[in-house]
Amino acid sequence: MEKLVSIIAVNYNGKDYLEDFCNSILNTNMDDFACEIIIVDNLSKDDSVNFLEANYPKITVIENNIKNYAKAINLGIKNAKGQYIAVLNSNTVVEKNWLKGLMDIICLLYTSDAADDLLCVDLGGRRIIKKKKHTTKTLAIIHHYLTTNTHVPIRSVQY
Numbered sequence: 001m002e003k004l005v006s007i008i009a010v011n012y013n014g015k016d017y018l019e020d021f022c023n024s025i026l027n028t029n030m031d032d033f034a035c036e037i038i039i040v041d042n043l044s045k046d047d048s049v050n051f052l053e054a055n056y057p058k059i060t061v062i063e064n065n066i067k068n069y070a071k072a073i074n075l076g077i078k079n080a081k082g083q084y085i086a087v088l089n090s091n092t093v094v095e096k097n098w099l100k101g102l103m104d105i106i107c108l109l110y111t112s113d114a115a116d117d118l119l120c121v122d123l124g125g126r127r128i129i130k131k132k133k134h135t136t137k138t139l140a141i142i143h144h145y146l147t148t149n150t151h152v153p154i155r156s157v158q159y
Helices: 015-026 048-055 069-079 098-110
Strands: 003-011 033-041 060-063 084-089 118-121 127-131 139-143
Touching (some): 003 015, 015 048, 033 098
Parallel strands (some): 003 033
C-alpha cells in the first residue's frame, strides 16, 4: 500500500504568499508516497479562497467558520485521509526533497517502535513526543512554525 501524506496549512490573509507556498508543495518529490494538500482558511478577507480555487484545483480548500488556528489545524486533520500528517504555515517555501527526508526518518523510527505508537518529529527528525498505546491509527505529525519565506532544511539524523 502506498503511503499517503496529508499536508495541512492554515491560511489567514496570506494571498501574497500562497503562490510560492502552493508551487513549492506541488513540486515536492513524491516518488515514494502520495500527497493530498489541504489548506484551511481562517476567514481571510483578501480573496485567498477564490485565488486558491481558481489556480490550484488539486488543493482541497476548507473554509473555517471562526478565526482560530488550533480549530483550523483540527479541521484539516479531521478531513485528512493520509496515514501521515504534515502541518506547515502557508507562508512557507519548502525544498523539493523536504518531505522525502522526513518520511525516511519516520519510516526508520517506526521500524523500531510499536505500530500503535503516536510519534511526532520536528523537521530535524528529532522526536518530540512518543506516546504508547495510542488508540487510533498510527499517525506521525510533522509540525514546525516558520517565518515568512523560510526554506525548510532537512539533514540526515542517525539513531
